[in-house]
Structures are given as C-alpha cells and as structure tokens.
Amino acid sequence: MKFPKLLAVIAAIALFSSVAMAQKSGLATDTQHGAVGTTPCGSCHTPHTGTNGNTLLWVHSIGTTTYTTYTSPTMDNATAPFTAPGDGNLTAGDPENNTLLCMSCHDGALAVTNGVTRTTTTYGTVGGSISTSNPSIDIGGTATLTNDHPVNMTYDPVADTGLDTVANVTGVGLVLYDGGGATNTVQCGSCHDPHKQGPDGGPGAGYYLRKTNVASALCLTCHL
Numbered sequence: 001m002k003f004p005k006l007l008a009v010i011a012a013i014a015l016f017s018s019v020a021m022a023q024k025s026g027l028a029t030d031t032q033h034g035a036v037g038t039t040p041c042g043s044c045h046t047p048h049t050g051t052n053g054n055t056l057l058w059v060h061s062i063g064t065t066t067y068t069t070y071t072s073p074t075m076d077n078a079t080a081p082f083t084a085p086g087d088g089n090l091t092a093g094d095p096e097n098n099t100l101l102c103m104s105c106h107d108g109a110l111a112v113t114n115g116v117t118r119t120t121t122t123y124g125t126v127g128g129s130i131s132t133s134n135p136s137i138d139i140g141g142t143a144t145l146t147n148d149h150p151v152n153m154t155y156d157p158v159a160d161t162g163l164d165t166v167a168n169v170t171g172v173g174l175v176l177y178d179g180g181g182a183t184n185t186v187q188c189g190s191c192h193d194p195h196k197q198g199p200d201g202g203p204g205a206g207y208y209l210r211k212t213n214v215a216s217a218l219c220l221t222c223h224l
Contacts, residue, residue, distance in 0.1 A: 033194055033208075044101075044194070054092040060104035062087050065143045067103065070150040076160035079153040095177035096152045098187035102194070108141030139188075149191075155184045155222070162224050169222055173210045191218060 033043050042059065050057035064086045069079040084100050091097075104110055139148055155176050157163040166184055170176060174191060176184040192208045211218050 051087045052090045053088075055090045055097055055101070058090075058101060058104070060101075061110060062090060062100060062104055063107065063110050065103070065107060065109065065140070067107075067140055067143055067145050069145045069152065070148060071146070075150070077150075077153050077156050079150045082152050091180065093179040095179045095182055095185040095187055098177055098189040099151045102188040102192075103140050106139040107143070108139070109143070149186075151187050151190075153186050154182065155186050155190075163222055164224055172221055174221055175210070 033040075044059055045057050046059040047057065050059060051061055052058045063084045066081050066083040068081045071079055082096055082099075084103060085091075090100065139145065145151060155163065155166065155169070157165055163169075166176060175187075175189055177187050177189070178184065191210055193210050194208055196208060207213075209218055211221065213219065
C-alpha cells in the first residue's frame with residue numbers, strides 16, 4: 001500500500017471512530033448512573049440473572065413499598081397510591097415500571113447494594129439508602145411521593161384545560177407511557193432520561209431532564 005493511501009485509510013478510521021464516539025457522547029457513562037466505572041451499563045442492568053428478567057434485566061432489588069402520591073384540591077386528574085410488587089414480579093409493559101425502577105434506588109429505603117451483582121466494596125454499605133441526607137435524591141423517602149410532582153397519573157388535557165395537548169408535549173421530547181389498560185401516564189421518565197445528563201449548562205444539567213428548564217421551559221411544556 002502506498003503511503004498516501006495509508007494516510008487516507010488512517011484518516012477514515014479516525015473519522016469513523018470520532019463519529020462512533022459522538023454517537024455515545026450523550027450517554028451518562030461518566031455520571032452517577034454510570035457509577036460502575038468500566039461497566040457503566042452495570043449500574044442498572046446485568047446481562048444475566050436480573051432481578052426481573054422481563055424488565056430490562058434490572059440489577060437492583062424491587063421493593064414491596066406502597067407509595068402515596070401528591071394530591072391537591074386544585075388537581076383535576078386524580079392520583080392514587082401504588083405498590084412495588086417485589087423482585088421478579090414486575091409486569092412487562094406496565095407504565096408504572098418507569099417509576100418503580102427509579103424507586104429501586106431513589107426511595108430512600110432500599111439499599112443501592114441490594115441486587116444480583118452488588119458488593120459492599122464497590123457500592124457502599126448494605127442496608128443503606130442511596131443517600132440518607134439528601135431529599136433531592138431520596139425522592140421516595142418514608143414511602144411518600146406527596147411532596148413531589150405526581151406520578152402514575154393520566155395526562156388528560158380534557159379533564160384539565162390548563163395542560164397542553166398530548167401531541168405538543170410528546171412532540172418536544174417528553175414521554176407519556178401506555179400499558180396495562182392505561183394511556184398517556186406521567187412517570188419519572190416523562191421528564192427525566194436516566195441515560196443522559198442534562199441538555200444544557202443551566203438548571204437541566206445534572207438532573208437528566210429531557211429538555212432544559214431554563215426559565216421554567218420544561219414545566220411550561222405541559223402547564224399552560
């Protein structure tokens with residue numbers, strides 16, 4: 001191979017590599033959700049013997065906690081308590097899974113170490129929650145979600161005329177979940193993408209938001 005051709009091949013390989021790296025640049029492989037270091041996917045998933053095989057090969061234990069949800073006299077869409085069914089008992093396709101999987105770390109009670117591949121050396125003390133002193137992380141502490149945005153509720157602009165249309169909300173990247181006979185439900189994953197760090201350097205950064213919340217932009221996506 002002549003030298004110019006060799007340079008061309010090297011350049012092509014470098015370009016392909018940079019494109020491949022760019023495709024992964026948004027993944028949270030170097031953040032809290034990538035805490036396993038060289039195996040960032042292993043923070044949440046395992047290729048074998050997950051705690052719930054039909055749900056993303058989840059590596060964390062699923063609790064049996066009943067979570068009470070936010071309510072208010074001004075709410076037009078009712079919410080109700082919902083219960084985590086324990087390891088192996090999540091039903092594939094149920095929209096509430098998108099909240100329960102988050103709660104397997106963020107409920108303030110389950111240990112992050114509880115799971116099929118967790119060790120006390122790598123992940124801290126067995127029996128401890130993800131953080132016993134940070135309510136912004138322990139979202140479901142003391143089994144209550146009453147002081148957080150309502151989840152596992154139906155997004156219904158007909159019942160609540162202060163909400164934008166489903167098409168407008170999902171059209172800008174927020175997610176409403178269907179399944180189990182329910183449609184357009186709000187779950188943790190409606191506003192948060194666990195695989196990506198924030199979309200900008202502002203308030204969205206660090207909270208895995210699906211879009212920026214600068215000037216309350218995320219809130220105003222739904223709330224007119």
